[in-house]
Amino acid sequence: MKTSPTLALQNRHVTIRSFTSQGITDEMLTQILEAARRSPTSSNMQAYSIVVVKNPDVKRELAVLAGNQKHVESCPAFLAFCADLHRLNSACELHDVEMTNNLETFIISTIDASLVGMSVQTGAESMGLGAVMIGAMRNHPGEVAKLLGLPENVYVSFGMCLGWPARDQIPPQKPRLPSNLVIHQEKYDSADPQPRIESHNRELARHYVSLGKNQHVAAWSGVIARNLSRPLRPDLLATLEEMGFNISGQGREAG
Ligand SMILES: Cc1cc2nc3c(=O)[nH]c(=O)nc-3n(C[C@H](O)[C@H](O)[C@H](O)COP(=O)(O)O)c2cc1C
Structure with missing residues (x-):
């Protein structure tokens, strides 16, 4: 090959x-x-x-x-x-x-x-x-x-x-999500991702255990859920707009 x-x-x-x-x-x-x-x-x-x-x-x-x-x-x-x-x-x-x-x-x-x-x-x-x-x-x-x-x-x-x-x-390299969860052929595959997510949780947990790290939440989805359970950087839009980016405007307002 x-x-x-x-x-x-x-x-x-x-x-x-x-x-x-x-x-x-x-x-x-x-x-x-x-x-x-x-x-x-x-x-x-x-x-x-x-x-x-x-x-x-x-x-x-x-x-x-x-x-x-x-x-x-x-x-x-x-x-x-x-x-x-x-x-x-x-x-x-x-x-x-x-x-x-x-x-x-x-x-x-x-x-x-x-x-x-x-x-x-x-x-x-x-x-x-x-x-x-x-x-x-x-x-x-x-x-x-x-x-x-x-x-x-x-x-x-x-x-x-x-x-x-x-x-x-x-x-050591961090395991990635299963390929068939992120690579789609011709059309998006909307099959329930949860079984493959749980399988990835187990693989990632083994990776962390091999590094001597304790895993208190599901290794991948638990961290994702914890991180995404609250607004991320809620002030960012306002700050970027103060810095000149006109993200929520139509395009001609002074930047
Ligand atoms: C846009 C972006 C921002 C990142 N920010 C941080 C960061 O602030 N601190 C950090 O330690 N790692 C950061 N990372 C590294 C990721 O945590 C890392 O790529 C991911 O956990 C996968 O690990 P790997 O690159 O070793 O495979 C960032 C990665 C990307 C792509």
Whole structure:
């Protein structure tokens, strides 16, 4: 069967949260970022920016804003993947056009940031680096924006800690949901997912037990139910709108 080094790399993926003290050279980081910039992008808009943070003081503050996630501070390089409409607004102004700013441009910029972020992670892993994405950048998006000097119409969609994996702390791969729950052929298969979810709970519980972790709730669905039993980041919409994203508007209101 034909395979490829890229597929082998993707099949080896694990999130890394412990790094050695070794830095990443600017040369290597530039190589990874330039390759990632070849990622596809909606209508060639390139509606993202990446802020590279190496300053220990800034990483420390970001770690606090991310709920005291120590890897944000200990990684040699932290990358903030921003959804960015600021530059597009400037481009429109060059032509005396008022930029559309609505849910669709919010989604476009967030997808663009996500795609380039995933490319950075894959490129970094191909060089032997490890990474953890940091969604907790959305805990306090206003404070994060201030710290990184983001202009209006830019928010950090997620961050990424990059570094050399601490060899003795590379975790085993986390089991994924059964393939037939997430891959559908031709049409969405709406068959009751619960038996396969319960089977996945058992597999994931065995994984956690093998790591010496106690499991007090059903390993997958229990955590999902706990996390989704309350509104997630209920202030986010209002904050993003204050930052210039016109998510609930029709598209022409000032952003
Ligand atoms: C958008 C996004 C945000 C994430 N945010 C965090 C985070 O804030 N902290 C963290 O430790 N891991 C974070 N992760 C990593 C996930 O927890 C991890 O990918 C998942 O548990 C699967 O584990 P694996 O990547 O090792 O297979 C994030 C992943 C993604 C895709």
